[in-house]
Amino acid sequence: MGNALNQLAVVTGASSGIGLELAKIAAEKGYDLVIAADEGDIDVAAEILRSIGVSVDAMQVDLSTKEGAADFARFIADKGRPVDILLANAGRGLGKGFLDQNLDEALHVIDTNVTGTVALIHSIGNEMRARGAGKILITGSIAGFIPGTYQAVYNGTKEFLNSFSFALRHELKDSGVTVTCLMPGATETRFFERADMLDTEVGQSEKDNPIDVAKVGFDALMKNEGDVVAGWKNKLQTVMANVTPAGMLAEQHAKMAAPGTAKK
Numbered sequence: 452m453g454n455a456l457n458q459l460a461v462v463t464g465a466s467s468g469i470g471l472e473l474a475k476i477a478a479e480k481g482y483d484l485v486i487a488a489d490e491g492d493i494d495v496a497a498e499i500l501r502s503i504g505v506s507v508d509a510m511q512v513d514l515s516t517k518e519g520a521a522d523f524a525r526f527i528a529d530k531g532r533p534v535d536i537l538l539a540n541a542g543r544g545l546g547k548g549f550l551d552q553n554l555d556e557a558l559h560v561i562d563t564n565v566t567g568t569v570a571l572i573h574s575i576g577n578e579m580r581a582r583g584a585g586k587i588l589i590t591g592s593i594a595g596f597i598p599g600t601y602q603a604v605y606n607g608t609k610e611f612l613n614s615f616s617f618a619l620r621h622e623l624k625d626s627g628v629t630v631t632c633l634m635p636g637a638t639e640t641r642f643f644e645r646a647d648m649l650d651t652e653v654g655q656s657e658k659d660n661p662i663d664v665a666k667v668g669f670d671a672l673m674k675n676e677g678d679v680v681a682g683w684k685n686k687l688q689t690v691m692a693n694v695t696p697a698g699m700l701a702e703q704h705a706k707m708a709a710p711g712t713a714k715k
Contacts, residue, residue: 459532463514463523463571465487468638470538470590473538476666476669484506494511515567535584536672539590544602544642564608564609564611587631596692599704601704601708633671639658639659650713655714
C-alpha cells in the first residue's frame with residue numbers, strides 16, 4: 452500500500468472515462484490517490500486503482516455544490532498531506548435545444564463544470580500557493596472554442612474553464628504552482644449516453660480513446676505546458692475555430708449535435 456513518502460494526487464470525476472485513466476497514470480507513477488465522483492461506482496474505480504499498489508481514498512460526493520466541494524476538501528485535508536497534483540476533471544454534458552432541456556439539469560451542468568471546479572481549485576490552490584508547489588490540470592474541451600448548438604450550456608461551461616485556466620496560470624506564474632488545461636474532443640466515455648445524445652451524429656461518431664487523452668494531459672501537466680489539445684483532428688478543429696465566424700461554427704455544430712442526426 453501507499454506510504455507517506457508517496458506524493459498525493461487528487462482526481463475528480465474519477466469513476467470512469469478520462470478521470471479514471473488520469474488516476475491510473477498517477478497510480479502507476481507512484482502517487483497515492485484521493486478520488487471523487489458523484490456515482491457509486493467510484494468504489495469500483497478505487498479497487499481497480501488499489502490493485503496498482505498505491506493507497507486510494509474514495510468519496511462519493513456531488514461536486515456541483517459549494518458544500519459538496521467543501522466536504523471533499525475537508526476529506527482531503529483529513530489525510531494531513533499536501534496535494535501535489537489536482538486533476539480537476541469532473542464534468543457533465545447535456546444535449547438537446549436549451550429551451551427543451553429541464554432547467555434543473557441545465558443548471559446542474561453549470562454547477563458541476565463551473566461552480567464545483569472553481570470552488571475546489573480555490574481551496575486546494577490556496578494550499579498549494581502557501582506551500583509554493585503544486586500542479587493543477589483542468590479538463591476543459593475543444594467544445595469551448597465552438598458555440599454549441601444543441602449543447603449550448605455545456606460548450607459555454609467549457610469556454611469558461613478554458614479561459615479561467617489560462618488566467619489562473621498567469622496569476623500563479625511566479626508562485627511555484629502550475630496550471631494546465633487539457634482540451635479533449637469527443638472521447639469514448641459515458642459522456643454522450645449521460646447527456647442523452649446517443650441519437651446524434653457526434654454521439655455515434657468514432658471518438659478518441661480516453662487512455663490516449665489522459666496520457667496527453669498528464670504529460671502536458673508534468674512538462675508545465677499551458678494547454679494541450681488531444682488528437683490531431685481536434686488540433687485542426689481548434690485552428691479552424693479561431694478563424695471561422697461564430698455564426699458559421701454554431702451552424703456546423705448543429706449538424707452534428709442536433710437530436711436525430713445519428714446516421715441510421
